[in-house]
Amino acid sequence: MPAIRLRLLPLAAALVLLGACASTGTGAGKVSPPVDALYGQLDQASKGYETALQQAREGDNQASQQTLTAALDQLKGAAAHCGNTPGCDPQRFFSVFDRLLRLKNGGFFADDDSAVPIERTAEGSAGGKTGAASLSEAQRSVTLLRGQQLSELIAMNGPVKAALEMWLTQWRPNLMEAYVNYQYMRYQMWPEYQKQDLPEAVLFGIMAKESGGKVHAVSRSGAAGPLQFMYATGMRFGLVNDDGFDLRYDPAAAARANAEYLDEQLKIFNNNLELTLAAYNGGEGRMRRMVGDNTAVSFYDPKIYSQLSPETRAYVPAVLAAAWLFLHPDSYNLRFPKLDVSPGNITLKRPASVSELTVCLGSAGGMSNGWFRILRNLNPRLDPQMAQPAGTRLEVPKMLEKVYAVRCTDGPWPILANDLHTAVLPTVASAPVMPATVVKTSAPAKPRSYTVRRGDTLTSIVNKLGCSDVEEVAKMNSLRHHNISIGQSLRVPACR
Incomplete structure (x- = not known):
């Protein structure tokens, strides 16, 4: 995986400049003493950062981490008061806080300025440890997308704000359930995203919106698995039938395919995350035709937005909002549970x-x-x-x-x-069937049989027959979770 570099000197300069700018006002006049005092803490945090940087250069990593933590705590406390102080600009605090948080968790020390990729053994463990225990806080917190901060990519516009409110109110139980489900599967899914240099928050956002972390979810349209792949798209990314098991239901395989899909589409849409998510939901072919060569166009441009289905118009901000909450729960009075997910x-x-x-x-x-x-x-x-x-x-x-x-x-x-x-349920006699009063011109077609072949899934069989749906075939054959095996004889409706 390409290392995600978090260079120190440019950000140090940016913090110093931002702190100095904040302490002198916005150019529209002097700020009030309370605001000036809060802005002054930006200067102190910048100085604390410089001190921590120097300590790291001198090899005193423990002292450096303590100094950086103190600067971060100072910013958090000041930011909490900023929202209640007239004239204070919370975005300034958020910008500095976001950078310090990324530096704190993203590889701060001079000899380790990048997130360390996971090295997996033949047994699938990482660095001698397994699962979540092998994933450092640096890997949990990296929020860059191809060198761009998610805080810059996720615009707090009306649709995203509305989606944030939905996740925090009506969809809140779904969000919490998705978080719990994801945390227990994280050790299988997140490494696949990391290989493609993609932020974890996007994976969570997609999964929360698509399935809520329910591995065996199936939509009415036939999309399946935790990341809801359609059959044809899944096949294109290796989600095939594996000895009767549809790999779209496998968390690791689905995350790998999803990451490869996003990597492909991000390259096509010039790292435009919103257009890429729209392609995932509404179809990449349609998005390419709408966007053309102008990959810098906004998802919310009326020329694009008005052509999208209502589902896609709602889908993109919902995914972005869930990703944002995954990164910044405290900013929205949200508490995700602490879990032992080893x-x-x-x-x-x-x-x-x-x-x-x-x-x-x-x-x-x-x-x-x-x-x-x-x-x-x-x-x-x-x-x-x-x-x-x-x-x-x-x-x-x-x-x-x-x-x-x-x-x-x-x-x-x-x-x-x-x-x-093993409780035995009583048998219920079927009600007698009354003869139909309508004269039929032809006898009803009898069901036929189909023998499952290698590579088949229930969805592919239905698509091949073209005259039934997945649930109908599943009910006719009493299939649980659409599981089939090679050589199995299935009863399927006959076309008339």
């Missing part, structure tokens, strides 16, 4: 389904909604209702390893879970 695994000591494991794990670790969604996301190939044999290995959060050993290998909970899971 990855782990268990080996089943007795046969059990994901549903049964969910019952015996209960609300361990304070998970009030239970662990069903997390277990499904981390083990997308498993049918949650089908008992897996003893010896099967499942991916789980590490904190559940001990819980499983205590609750789910012996005792009353696995017995209860199995009793509930």
Whole structure:
């Protein structure tokens, strides 16, 4: 992955100039003493930065980090008062805060001025550690997109502000659920984005809007997976059928394909993030025709905006707003939960389904909604209702390893879970079918069969037949989560 350079001297000069400018007013007259005092803290933060930089050059990294942290805390405190002080410009504080925050978490020291890419071993671990534990705060906080700050790319216009309000009100439960789901899959998804030098916030924004982090989500149009790939687009980026499993449902594979797609489209649209997101939602072909050679055109230009579907007009600001909240929750009185998301695994000591494991794990670790969604996301190939044999290995959060050993290998909970899971439902007799009164001119076509071939998915089969939909075929064959296998004979509607 290309290293994301965060050079120190240019930003030091920028902070000094900005601090000096702030302390002398805006050119429209002198500022009030309270505002002048707050602006003065910009000067102090800049001086603290210079001191930290010098300490880093001298090799005293610990003192340098402490000095930088103090400067950051000073800015945070002043910024909190700025909003309530007449005449104070919060954007000045935000600009400096954003830069210091990126420097603090993005590789500050002289011998390490870039985010260090993850080196994955053959087992998929990183640097001897696994999952979230191997991802430094620097990698979590990098917010650049091809050298451009997201704070400069995400304009706080009407549509984005409206989307921010929606995420903070009506969509708030969806945002929180998406955050929790993403954090447990992060160790699988984020490294794929990092390889393409893309900011994590964009990945979260897309996933929050597309599926809320539900790996097995399927839209009415047939888009599937956590990042909602259509069949043809998924195929183009390697999301094929893998021994009966649709790779669009695999978090790591979907993140890789999504990152490759965005990398491709960013190059086409000259790193215009808004146009790239519009292409992801509305189709790259259509966006290219609308934009033409003018890749500098704004997404909100009436010539572009008025031609877009209502869905795409809402989609782009919603993704940007979710990405912004991911980066700056504190600025919007938002608190994401702190989670222990270290990855782990268990080996089943007795046969059990994901549903049964969910019952015996209960609300361990304070998970009030239970662990069903997390277990499904981390083990997308498993049918949650089908008992897996003893010896099967499942991916789980590490904190559940001990819980499983205590609750789910012996005792009353696995017995209860199995009793509930194997409950026999009464058979309901079908109502008699009354003869139709309308005279039919021809006999109804009988369903035919289709044998699943290598590379097939349920969506591709339906597209090939051209006379049915995915849900109809799934119901006819009692398919769970659209899982099919090579050689399987499917009943499909016949065209008339």
